[in-house]
Amino acid sequence: MQSKSLDGLFQELLENEPIFKNKEVLRHSYTPDSLVHRDDQINSLASILVSALRGDTPSNILIYGKTGTGKTAVTRHVGIELERKGESLGLSCKVVYLNCEVIDTQYRLLANLTRQFGEDVPMTGWPTDQVFFKFKETIDNERQVVIIILDEIDKLIKKGDDVLYNLSRINTDLEKAKVSMIGVSNDLKFTEFLDPRVKSSLGEEEIIFPPYDADQISDILHERAQIAYKPDALDEMVIPLCAAFAAQEHGDARRALDLLRVAGEIAERENKSRVEEQHVKGAQEKIEIDRVIEVVRTLPTQSKLALYSVMLLRNNGYKNVTTGEVYNVYRQLCLQVDMDILTQRRVTDLMSELDMLGIVNAVVVSKGRYGRTKEIVLSVPINSTKKVLFEDYRLKPLEFFKPVLTTQLHL
Structure with a gap:
């Protein structure tokens, strides 16, 4: 029964009118016959x-x-x-x-x-x-x-x-x-x-x-789009939007090509005959989430524990958490899974590394006579990130862990 329904689904998807002529020209592995602006x-x-x-x-x-x-x-x-x-x-x-x-x-x-x-x-x-x-x-x-x-x-x-x-x-x-x-x-x-x-x-x-500027990326996309897509498959704002997003990423033409391809894939899944601005925005979000998830997956275990500490605080109503609060929860997690507890200074360094990777946003703020601390805001979607963290067998036992949230823990 299952195979029949899948067979019908595949047949239905095959009958949808494709908007691509040759999707492969939008992949990194493709070497074009001519290269503009190089x-x-x-x-x-x-x-x-x-x-x-x-x-x-x-x-x-x-x-x-x-x-x-x-x-x-x-x-x-x-x-x-x-x-x-x-x-x-x-x-x-x-x-x-x-x-x-x-x-x-x-x-x-x-x-x-x-x-x-x-x-x-x-x-x-x-x-x-x-x-x-x-x-x-x-x-x-x-x-x-x-x-x-x-x-x-x-x-x-x-x-x-x-x-x-x-x-x-x-x-x-x-x-x-x-x-x-x-x-x-x-x-x-x-x-x-x-x-x-x-x-x-x-x-x-x-x-x-040197990096490409937005106009140069736009030229590259126009050239590839003529080979990749059927005529009139792209709304007039699609290529400028892809180019603008990629120009923000230090002139990354690969990013632009990924956006143009993924936007088309999203449009095809929706059975649309044209790629529109909304599909590019959806592609930007999907690519960013995929990138972050891949980065999180390859983090060392101690960095994952520090990140999960921020997520637990966020789940408990903390919006801008401090490094001290993160360290208190981090210590509890380490004890729970029998991991070595790093010093607070080292955990602060781990937070700086997560900040550089774009996973959190850490800002130094002054607390007056109490000195300075870092306030940390998550920059990643909680549910998908949590799912990736629990792929690590060492963190799996923490899935339902409830931290003790006090100013000072006596361990």
Whole structure:
């Protein structure tokens, strides 16, 4: 009975008229054939990499810029065109793209690189030196220039920069092949943690990607919308509103594309033939809630306990709670689940971290002769956040906990 009703539901949904032509062009993984407002960066990158088409080793490059400024799209676009041009000239030019948020250890990076060239290397089990030797041996079988793009390279160096040191000096051990690296990062300061020798060899050239303004984001959305949506599927205010929301987020084109896609998905679920302003506002709310929930899910347990303390106070009628009140409830929670109790100063630091993540809003206020304290207001929806907190098995026993709300607890 259940399967029949579901079958009918799927059939009904399939019969709704779609408003998308190709939704995939609004996803981060899509690399467009042309990139508006990034000519300077494309030209800079191409002028460095053209050495590969002469059979020379291009300089290593570091690319910086905030999230959604086109770094990955430009790098992949230029890489694709470089491979095409190399093929037409009869040159072997291979561009390898790896995301270091996913491939975040030296071993996995080298294993993935080697696999890109057709060698079967296990994802665990070999000594790292053996994998590195295998990679060198594999690429040096023929005359070729290999460009390695390491996206979110800062995630990799948090676990050490040995692999970057080895890769930046690999050319001295190669006879036929030549290797160049492109590091892409949102963090302008990540090179401060690098070994000076790695820093000098990796950052031979640097390219900075500035944020987009609202007009530039609007142009990007217009270009993608023509491919993504059917004609007349967008109300005239949809793209300007998406662009305006994203411009507030430091010119994040990814955010704008997400808004444009999610707004369309909401409209389709409502069986509407056009995406309207209300759908963009709904998409903004949904994306923000999804972002916050993901951040909360990955918080350390102590931060979750501090956050839950604020939520319990809020549920008991406190609107602007102080760090002292939070600490009193936090201590009770720790005792309840047998967790180490941090100092009040450390819990105050945790609240500052939650403030930076946008989960709470903490404002320092003066209490006159009683000194200064922080007043904390929640910036997240209580019900969905609570649900995520209780996914953590250590917090699950606190689901029905009732704190003792007094000025001073005698424990």
